[in-house]
Amino acid sequence: DAGVIQSPRHEVTEMGQEVTLRCKPISGHDYLFWYRQTMMRGLELLIYFNNNVPIDDSGMPEDRFSAKMPNASFSTLKIQPSEPRDSAVYFCASSFGGGEKLFFGSGTQLSVL
């Protein structure tokens, strides 16, 4: 398996624009997580899905953020409208089972100007 695949690797956008981040989890994994990493706050969980169903979105900072998982092989994280404080590295991760090893994608470096 190619591992967790995220796209794009880098995204530079202007404040107010819509940003969509994409993730393909490892085939067969039933848990998918979206994390955000900044120097100040470290890694923060935004939302996670189990069998394509959102389970906990309490980490989503505000209504500007939304996430979907239409099928077992694809998830998106959308920010609309984007703000400079959203600049961070966004990681997608998946696992087989909720308490098992977590596999991370390479991340999307987002810069909002």
Next chain:
Amino acid sequence: KQEVTQIPAALSVPEGENLVLNCSFTDSAIYNLQWFRQDPGKGLTSLLLIQSSQREQTSGRLNASLDKSSGRSTLYIAASQPGDSATYLCAVMNSGYSTLTFGKGTMLLVSP
């Protein structure tokens, strides 16, 4: 709320040294603990996973220990190499949950 602390934040050692990275957590009701490695500009790679019922796990030159009652874990790296240079993160999963709480990591530099 679970809090995870890693000390030191950065560590620099010469090649060949044995070293210990520390992780502490505030809530001992954990399900498991994982150690990850992160290289610059890359994602995290899981190194070791210790279940709450275990005391340690080993993989090659890495050994992770867990003392649940005191809220501590250590990652021991034997005979360090320049290729070990990376940031090492500790993450804890609480019982009854499926999510990890991460520490901010220890940035390790092993010089030749």
